[in-house]
Amino acid sequence: MTPENQAKMVADFIQNMPHAKALSMLVERSGAGEAVISMPYDTRLIGDPETGVIHGGAVSALMDTCCGTAVMCHPNAGVPTATLDLRIDYMRSATPGDRITATASCYHVTRNVAFVRAVATDADTDRPVATATGAFTVPQQKAVTS
Amino acid sequence: MNKPEPVQVIKQRRDAALQQLLSDVPYIQFLGVQFDRRGDELTAVLPFKEDHIGNPMLPAIHGGVTAAFLEITAIIQLSWAMIWDDMEGKTVDLPDRIQLPKTIDFTVDYLRSGLPRDAYARARVNRSGRRYASVHVEAWQDNRTKLFAQGTGHFLMPDRTKAP
Incomplete structure (x- = not known):
């Protein structure tokens, strides 16, 4: 499979996950161990009723999906993958009404583990809303062969 | 010595306070998280929904759902511990809206994949100061001793000296 086909297949797979659909996630870009996924603001996701700021849990779901996607489209990792550990740092509240975009990249991949970093922003792209670091499983037999 | 309060009065007060914590947060309803209360002990329950699925091939609960479930459990347990004394002391009325x-x-530490069935979680507040708190959460499905995920979080406490 070509890298382009692999990226397309991964994007389709991600967007068809029931929970990704429930949050209306959109794969903006994926390939070569990187992914960009966005999610619209939704009042059902509010975590702080006073301000209308969305719950950290929804941001976690976006981060986890984005990191997993980056692993799945890495030439030395592939499908399937599972999260071993994910840490999210919440830098500030996302602005209510803004779309949230996560960008993830695999910064190191071994035969067994992929190490991933991600950052999430709202409309103000200079000030991150949250960052994430995670470790993901790499399939035993390399799924991606060209 | 004062006569002990009637049991219904105590139950009603505690259940109402817990409901107040939960009903204000749309995301808790969105995931469908419920809380089971026994005295001051809370168990969070996540009834399985199709919407929670990540990988449909396995199928398994989405890692993000697991993370959100743990985080909700931690925040509610921490808030519950925070309001307990005011709720039980009877000297202070709880405000209409409790700041979380x-x-x-x-x-989040993912220990095994989340199966398509109900999940449970309990949190332990390891430290709760005036400004910061540290909370640990454990989640399981069929077997209490076989955790499928655990988590640790740090939280910024609301300023409770402020007038509501």
């Missing part, structure tokens, strides 16, 4: 702690960071 804010997550600073949250780390």
